[in-house]
Amino acid sequence: MGNKTIFKCVKKGDNEYQIIASTPDIDRDGEIVVPTGVNNLDSYLKNNPVILAQHDWWGQPIGKAVNGYVDDNGLYLDIVFADTQLGKEYEYLYSDGFMNSFSIGFSVKSFEDKQEGDIKRRYFTEWELLEVSAVTIPANPNANILREAEKAGHELTAIKSLLKNSQTQTVPVPEGDRAKALRSATLRLADKITRRN
Numbered sequence: 551m552g553n554k555t556i557f558k559c560v561k562k563g564d565n566e567y568q569i570i571a572s573t574p575d576i577d578r579d580g581e582i583v584v585p586t587g588v589n590n591l592d593s594y595l596k597n598n599p600v601i602l603a604q605h606d607w608w609g610q611p612i613g614k615a616v617n618g619y620v621d622d623n624g625l626y627l628d629i630v631f632a633d634t635q636l637g638k639e640y641e642y643l644y645s646d647g648f649m650n651s652f653s654i655g656f657s658v659k660s661f662e663d664k665q666e667g668d669i670k671r672r673y674f675t676e677w678e679l680l681e682v683s684a685v686t687i688p689a690n691p692n693a694n695i696l697r698e699a700e701k702a703g704h705e706l707t708a709i710k711s712l713l714k715n716s717q718t719q720t721v722p723v724p725e726g727d728r729a730k731a732l733r734s735a736t737l738r739l740a741d742k743i744t745r746r747n
Contacts, residue, residue, distance in 0.1 A: 557697040558697060559695055560695075560698050562628055565641070566628050567630070567631075568628055569629055569693075569694065570692065570693055571625045571626070572625040572693055573693060575690055576671070578689050578690075580671065585620050587659075587677050588679050589678055591620055599615035600682075601615060601682050601683070602681050602684070603640060604685055605655055611632060612634075612637045614629065614630060616630055625654070631644075640684050651694050652685060652695070653685045653688045653689055656677045656678060656679050658676075658677050659677055659678060661673060661674045661675055
């Protein structure tokens with residue numbers, strides 16, 4: 551059967567996870583939320599750093615952001631899940647790989663429309679972060695929990711995160727179709743990062 555590659559959540563502590571809440575990629579609505587356009591990250595983290603489930607503004611939070619930063623490549627947060635039944639359920643879904651994605655709830659302060667060939671693209675250039683949600687299907691497919699490959703067996707240099715320059719580590723080389731799929735995904739990911747820089 552051979553060794554399997556397992557991707558685990560990137561953790562900074564026992565229950566602190568790293569996520570990409572937003573990136574400058576074109577979302578499924580054909581728009582771009584410019585990460586550096588967030589105008590209240592400090593106050594969000596200090597005053598009301600809620601992590602919600604599925605943008606349910608009337609429901610209970612499932613966690614909170616405890617730290618974060620923004621650069622041209624994305625809005626990064628360190629989050630902890632709440633020690634409640636719902637928080638524990640969501641932590642299980644992410645830690646065991648049933649869910650991966652996040653989404654931001656925000657208020658637009660300013661935007662620009664740019665003509666890109668035949669397409670008029672909207673860029674949200676200044677915005678207020680209201681909340682971050684655990685979601686099954688995100689508007690931005692690259693807003694995900696950060697994962698890293700776990701070392702066990704034969705060696706393969708793997709990309710640790712989607713958008714950050716980070717250390718590489720060795721992971722098992724899978725066999726057959728899974729190996730081809732992993733190599734193909736890694737090449738696409740490397741190409742995407744190269745184009746972005």
